[in-house]
Amino acid sequence: MNVQKALAGIESIAIDTAPFIYYIEEHKHYLRAVDQLFTLVDKGSILGCTSIITLIEVASNPMEEKNRDLIARYEELLSDSKNLTMYDIDRRIALESARLRAAYSLRTPDAIQIATGLVNGAQAFITNDRPLRKIKGIKVILLDDLL
Numbered sequence: 001m002n003v004q005k006a007l008a009g010i011e012s013i014a015i016d017t018a019p020f021i022y023y024i025e026e027h028k029h030y031l032r033a034v035d036q037l038f039t040l041v042d043k044g045s046i047l048g049c050t051s052i053i054t055l056i057e058v059a060s061n062p063m064e065e066k067n068r069d070l071i072a073r074y075e076e077l078l079s080d081s082k083n084l085t086m087y088d089i090d091r092r093i094a095l096e097s098a099r100l101r102a103a104y105s106l107r108t109p110d111a112i113q114i115a116t117g118l119v120n121g122a123q124a125f126i127t128n129d130r131p132l133r134k135i136k137g138i139k140v141i142l143l144d145d146l147l
Helices: 017-024 031-043 052-064 068-080 091-104 108-119 130-134
Strands: 012-015 047-051 084-087 124-127 139-142
Touching: 012 108, 017 031, 017 052, 017 068, 017 124, 031 047, 047 052, 047 108, 052 068, 052 084, 052 108, 068 084, 091 108, 108 124, 130 139
Parallel strands: 012 047, 012 124, 047 084, 124 139
Antiparallel strands: none
16 A cells, blocks of 8 residues: 555644654665655645654654764754644643553553644554554554555
């Protein structure tokens, strides 16, 4: 299944951390799928969002390695992309995250990522974290299923 087919009829998506890493670091196995995904977002065919948690997760290793170029590339994608919004954690997202943690025994970062999408009207969540498929109320799409 390709990305466009998987997202047919969907206007807004939330994006987990892994797709950003695969895109920026050009992961051979996933690059075609994430390139299609971010092209759809860039063109405005679909709106994308993610949580500030993504910036924390993508910047950690480059900071440890003192790779300022990679940090800058992540910051540019997350902060300056058309049709992609990175949201801070506010009260609504915090409470929805708590609900998700209680209902599904999620780790806090996963709950925040999904809650960010739900609170901001995302119809699908793009991830490569298979256990998140159990979440109800948002369509969870695995990158592995798009290959």
